[in-house]
Amino acid sequence: MSAPDRNRDRAGLLWVLPALGFYACFVLYPLTQTARYSLYDWNGIGEATWVGLRNYLTVLTDSTLRDSVVHALILIVFFTVIPVSISLLAVAAMGRLRTGAFVSAARTVLFLPQIIPLVGAAIVWTWMYSDQGAVNQVLRAVGLSGLARPWLADFGTALPAVGLIGSWVSTGFCFVLLMAGTGKIDPALYEAARLDGANATQEFRHITLPGLRNEIGVAATITTIAALSSFDIVYVATGGGPGFSTMVPGVQVIRLAFTTGEVGLGSALAIVLLVLVLAVVVPMQVFNRRARP
Amino acid sequence: MEGFEPMATSPNIPRRTALGALLALPAASALTACGAPGSGPATTAPRTISTALPGEPTTLAMRANADQAPLWEALGSAFEDAYPQITVEVVTEDFAALQQNGPRYLASQDAPDLLRFPSPGDAVADGLLLPLQPYAEAYGWEDFPETQLNQWRIAADGHTRGDGDLYGLGVGFALVGLYTNTTALDGLGLSLPTSLEAMAEAMAAAKEAGLTPLVSSQAGLSNLLQNLMQATAAEQVSDWVLGKPGATIEGPETEAAAATLLDWRDRGFLAPDVLAVDDAAALSAFTAGEGLFYIQGSWMAAAVDQSAADIEVRFTVVPGTEPGSDLTATSAPNSFVIPAKAEHPDLAAAFLNWASIDPAARELLVATAGLLPGGPVEPEPVFTEGGALADAAAAFTEVAEADRFVDFLANASAGMLTGTLQPQIDLLIDGQIDPAAFLARLQEDVERERA
Numbered sequence: 091m092s093a094p095d096r097n098r099d100r101a102g103l104l105w106v107l108p109a110l111g112f113y114a115c116f117v118l119y120p121l122t123q124t125a126r127y128s129l130y131d132w133n134g135i136g137e138a139t140w141v142g143l144r145n146y147l148t149v150l151t152d153s154t155l156r157d158s159v160v161h162a163l164i165l166i167v168f169f170t171v172i173p174v175s176i177s178l179l180a181v182a183a184m185g186r187l188r189t190g191a192f193v194s195a196a197r198t199v200l201f202l203p204q205i206i207p208l209v210g211a212a213i214v215w216t217w218m219y220s221d222q223g224a225v226n227q228v229l230r231a232v233g234l235s236g237l238a239r240p241w242l243a244d245f246g247t248a249l250p251a252v253g254l255i256g257s258w259v260s261t262g263f264c265f266v267l268l269m270a271g272t273g274k275i276d277p278a279l280y281e282a283a284r285l286d287g288a289n290a291t292q293e294f295r296h297i298t299l300p301g302l303r304n305e306i307g308v309a310a311t312i313t314t315i316a317a318l319s320s321f322d323i324v325y326v327a328t329g330g331g332p333g334f335s336t337m338v339p340g341v342q343v344i345r346l347a348f349t350t351g352e353v354g355l356g357s358a359l360a361i362v363l364l365v366l367v368l369a370v371v372v373p374m375q376v377f378n379r380r381a382r383p
Numbered sequence: 384m385e386g387f388e389p390m391a392t393s394p395n396i397p398r399r400t401a402l403g404a405l406l407a408l409p410a411a412s413a414l415t416a417c418g419a420p421g422s423g424p425a426t427t428a429p430r431t432i433s434t435a436l437p438g439e440p441t442t443l444a445m446r447a448n449a450d451q452a453p454l455w456e457a458l459g460s461a462f463e464d465a466y467p468q469i470t471v472e473v474v475t476e477d478f479a480a481l482q483q484n485g486p487r488y489l490a491s492q493d494a495p496d497l498l499r500f501p502s503p504g505d506a507v508a509d510g511l512l513l514p515l516q517p518y519a520e521a522y523g524w525e526d527f528p529e530t531q532l533n534q535w536r537i538a539a540d541g542h543t544r545g546d547g548d549l550y551g552l553g554v555g556f557a558l559v560g561l562y563t564n565t566t567a568l569d570g571l572g573l574s575l576p577t578s579l580e581a582m583a584e585a586m587a588a589a590k591e592a593g594l595t596p597l598v599s600s601q602a603g604l605s606n607l608l609q610n611l612m613q614a615t616a617a618e619q620v621s622d623w624v625l626g627k628p629g630a631t632i633e634g635p636e637t638e639a640a641a642a643t644l645l646d647w648r649d650r651g652f653l654a655p656d657v658l659a660v661d662d663a664a665a666l667s668a669f670t671a672g673e674g675l676f677y678i679q680g681s682w683m684a685a686a687v688d689q690s691a692a693d694i695e696v697r698f699t700v701v702p703g704t705e706p707g708s709d710l711t712a713t714s715a716p717n718s719f720v721i722p723a724k725a726e727h728p729d730l731a732a733a734f735l736n737w738a739s740i741d742p743a744a745r746e747l748l749v750a751t752a753g754l755l756p757g758g759p760v761e762p763e764p765v766f767t768e769g770g771a772l773a774d775a776a777a778a779f780t781e782v783a784e785a786d787r788f789v790d791f792l793a794n795a796s797a798g799m800l801t802g803t804l805q806p807q808i809d810l811l812i813d814g815q816i817d818p819a820a821f822l823a824r825l826q827e828d829v830e831r832e833r834a
Contacts, residue, residue, distance in 0.1 A: 220659075351798075
């Protein structure tokens with residue numbers, strides 16, 4: 091490495107220093123504190139007692155805490171798999187008509203949920219899912235009153251119902267990301283395929299899908315993190331109920347640390363959640379980078 | 384989109400070492416601060432108290448729950464009217480947030496003089512609360528009905544409630560009871576039930592007549608269950624809530640009470656979607672005349688009187704196992720504590736005393752919030768007309784004279800309501816756990832939280 095290179099790197103470091111300072115202060119330092127608290131039995135105010143790894147043992151053996159991690163994994167289907175699939179279909183459907191009033195209207199409709207605060211989205215959906223809400227009204231209007239139920243208060247439907255709120259929110263984000271990605275696929279590829287007699291399905295499989303690999307990777311990573319660390323939607327819509335059927339680690343951490351005064355146990359669960367997020371997301375990143383042409 | 388890659392790392396070495404240095408910085412500071420977090424109770428020198436109000440202008444800082452803000456404001460300005468040199472500064476916030484932040488306000492350097500604080504938790508053990516015992520003796524609070532005070536009597540261990548020094552005082556009480564749609568009851572040719580059995584018979588008749596026999600919200604179910612328990616095991620329930628040594632919620636009586644709740648569910652006495660019913664929906668179903676009974680606190684009495692246009696409503700204590708058995712009522716006050724770090728503890732205590740015994744303050748509790756004044760039985764609040772609120776006041780006076788209040792199951796620990804009671808009741812009503820397992824989980828969670 092030559093001297094001018096090193097100077098340029100130093101200048102670059104100077105530029106990122108303020109941001110890194112904030113990052114260290116508000117993310118890295120609290121992280122070390124969370125790890126430290128997780129080794130104590132502490133109510134947040136009084137004297138703390140060293141308990142070693144006992145809190146971690148509780149997280150792994152307590153069935154309620156373990157189930158909350160399972161619920162977060164199930165939410166990946168709703169926050170990631172469904173939105174990415176819908177967005178791919180929408181992008182493929184609109185691929186042939188790049189412009190026009192219909193496309194911009196569809197783009198706006200799909201993206202709108204993304205600009206609504208999650209708490210607002212959850213409140214609106216709570217109304218729609220209620221016994222007399224829009225969902226049941228529609229079911230009753232089309233003669234399916236047998237299916238009508240209080241969706242968020244039913245043990246069987248609460249978790250999927252909460253998950254679908256997440257799908258609704260995530261789809262807009264995934265769609266815009268993928269739509270932008272299609273812009274950089276060379277139109278000549280489509281033209282060549284068409285000349286070779288490829289149909290819409292073949293075009294999608296052999297041109298659109300490979301061309302969007304990076305964007306799909308980014309969308310999947312970000313929405314998976316959102317699923318695993320979900321808090322707002324669940325906290326507002328169900329608070330984890332009925333029973334513990336929609337409890338997720340994000341809500342449980344807050345409840346343990348601030349309601350029941352078990353800061354140590356809450357911190358241990360937060361660290362387990364962090365490890366879980368890394369364990370799911372890092373392999374996705376590695377896979378995405380390896381598969382890159 | 385090439386640049387948009389979270390988690391991407393570049394092979395640029397200087398950046399890595401810089402990042403490493405930044406990572407090491409907090410890690411090092413964490414190591415140096417590696418002692419146990421938090422601190423033990425500070426030792427405070429004994430102080431002398433005064434019941435005299437300050438002569439110079441003084442501000443009383445009070446922090447309370449926002450849902451009752453009009454009451455706290457009204458009490459504050461009435462106190463200012465009575466003592467012009469005093470300014471009462473009322474700050475309110477959402478109840479759940481206040482409950483979570485309470486210990487932090489107590490521990491903070493600018494603690495308020497008076498804090499609305501629902502349940503002691505660890506606050507006494509952590510030395511955050513001012514003992515009110517000297518004030519109780521100076522002001523004569525010791526003569527109040529004991530079951531109004533025992534929720535805030537805490538033993539020397541800092542946790543066991545029921546006996547010991549006083550650490551908090553209630554301003555305005557409410558009790559859980561049974562609202563009866565007497566218009567429907569008369570239609571069925573029945574009179575107010577005086578036993579649980581008579582109540583079940585009336586509910587069966589109401590079911591036949593197409594009414595919801597017992598209107599309840601999801602949140603109301605724990606109050607219903609607690610009243611069924613109190614009919615046979617009031618002392619056991621009370622001891623458990625107060626955390627007396629060796630107390631348990633498990634036992635044949637409480638198990639039978641939970642079984643009765645399930646029996647009522649099976650006989651169709653509860654709405655089939657009761658787990659989805661919130662307080663507002665239950666209130667409107669009952670006041671619209673759709674039900675016969677309604678289990679709810681007296682804090683809803685004013686709302687019931689206001690919205691029940693077409694039906695007559697009475698409020699009674701939930702009946703016992705047989706006519707004439709001792710009545711108990713689930714009741715808790717709006718508890719206030721004085722932080723150990725309060726700037727004006729004497730003034731705060733004077734305010735609590737005034738709010739309990741001054742006739743104008745007692746009137747305000749009833750008129751502004753539909754709450755029942757605690758403290759001395761006299762003077763009784765005056766009601767211009769009948770209705771559920773007047774019934775509730777009469778029921779409160781009756782139970783106060785017999786001194787048979789029981790604190791809410793929800794107050795057994797800070798996390799009991801949201802972390803245990805509500806989800807476990809869902810599981811019980813949905814048939815996923817049986818009464819014995821339900822009680823075992825309540826016991827288990829309380830033991831874990833108190834450990």
